Amino acid sequence: MSVTSARRRPTIHDVARVSGVSRGTVSRALNGDPYVSPAALAAVRRAVTETGYVVNRNARSLVTQRNGTVVMVLSEPQEKLFEDPNFSLLLRVATRRLAVKDVALVMMVAGDDGDRERVVRYLRGGHADGVLLLSTHAGDPLVEELEGLAIPAVACGAVLGREGIIPYAAADDREGARQMTQYLVEQGRKKIATITGPLDTPGGLNRLEGFCDVLGRKATKKLIVHGDYTRSGGEAAMAELLSRAPDLDAVFVGSDLMAAGALATLRVNGRRVPEDVAIGGFDDSAVASSTHPPLTTVRQPLERVxxxxxxxxxxxxxxxxxxxxxVLATELVIRDSA
Incomplete structure (x- = not known):
């Protein structure tokens, strides 16, 4: 028999013996009981490390009626998870924060009807204690399903039309858009356009409203083109703007990824940035510092969100x-594109 197979798996009794507290105190400490003293909690944590004890999730769920699992649902096509650096950042931070509480994170995509059905089946099966909603669009049928399941749900960014029902954390998109648009005005730009995100998302809608707050009647339909938060969408939207208003001299783009696409289109059309056209983005993602020139953008505190x-x-x-x-404050970050 090998040493590994002969070695007994540590139990809660071992943790109690090493920590010098009762088994009941160990159980309460492992289950997050707020009435466990700091000294006892420290002793239990040290004993867990020394013994190599691992919590048995199945046993714990029988007692707590919880699975120790949270589902993050991205309401976008799967490819966006890998293209947009914001999603990977949110996923990474959420995973880390949940791990501190010994809670696992499951990532699911709900970009179409089939995906949504799979998410609902999973949740109906009782496999998760709660749901983190990411990039949810107004009117998404998944939201109604969640309300029917009565499962705890929180959103990264408001769910339009459900702001008073589903709690959320978000950046102040409207104020961030005001900051960027006002900056372009102060730089002496006379014909400022915008590329929005989808208007059934809070970022798309609120950033457009912030743009209009500053420009008022100068924010004409000719100078507003809707994008989809992708690089290719930014390229196409910028081409549309140039055909509508070839004399534009600034563009506020609703995401850094779309702004990178807009820069590519301007380059192909012989427009210099920022000499001919100033470009401002939104997010301050890794994309912003890697473009040529680096993007002036609006930093949103995604880690805090x-x-x-x-x-x-x-x-x-x-x-x-x-x-x-x-709702968390944004910050204007000035680089070379504007």
Missing amino acids: AEETVRMLLELVDGATRPESI
């Missing part, structure tokens, strides 16, 4: 009343 949504969801899972949604 992810942390706040995890906090709110765990509170709901623990039985708390609906937490207050939170």
Whole structure:
């Protein structure tokens, strides 16, 4: 018999013996009981490390009626998960924050009807304690399904039409768009256009509203083209703007990824940035510093957004009343494109 197979798996009794506290105290500490003293909690944590004890999720779920799992649902086509760096950042931060509470994160895509049905089946099966919604569009039938399941849900960014029902954490998209548009005006730009995100998302709608807040009647339909938060969408939207208004001298683009596409189109058409056309993005993602020239953009605190949504969801899972949604400030980041 090998040494590995002969070695007994550590148990909760071993943790109690090494920590010097009762088995009941160990159990309460492992299940997050707030009444466990700091000294006892520290002793249990040290004993867990020393013994190599691993919590048995199946046993814990029988006691707590929880699975120790949260599902993050991306309401976009699968390819966007890999193209847009914002999604990978949100996923990474949420995974890290949940791991601190010994909660696993499952990523699911709900980009079409078939995907949504699979998500609903999974949740109906009782496989998750809560849901983190990502990039949810207005009127998404998945939201109604979630309300029927009565499963705790929190959104990264508001769900349009459900702001008072589903709590969320979000950047102040409208104010960030105001900051960027005002900056372009102050740079002496006279004909400023915008490429929006989808208007059934809070970012698409609120950033357009911020643009219009600053320009007022100068924000004409001719200078507004709708994009889809992809690089190719930014390329196509920029081409459309140049055909409509060849004398434009600035563009506020609703995401860094679309702005990268817009830069490519301007380059193909012989327009210099920022000499002929100034470009401003939104996100301050990794894309912003890698374009040529580097993007002037609006920084949104995505790490904090992810942390706040995890906090709110765990509170709901623990039985708390609906937490207050939170809107976080943005920051203008000036680089070479404007």
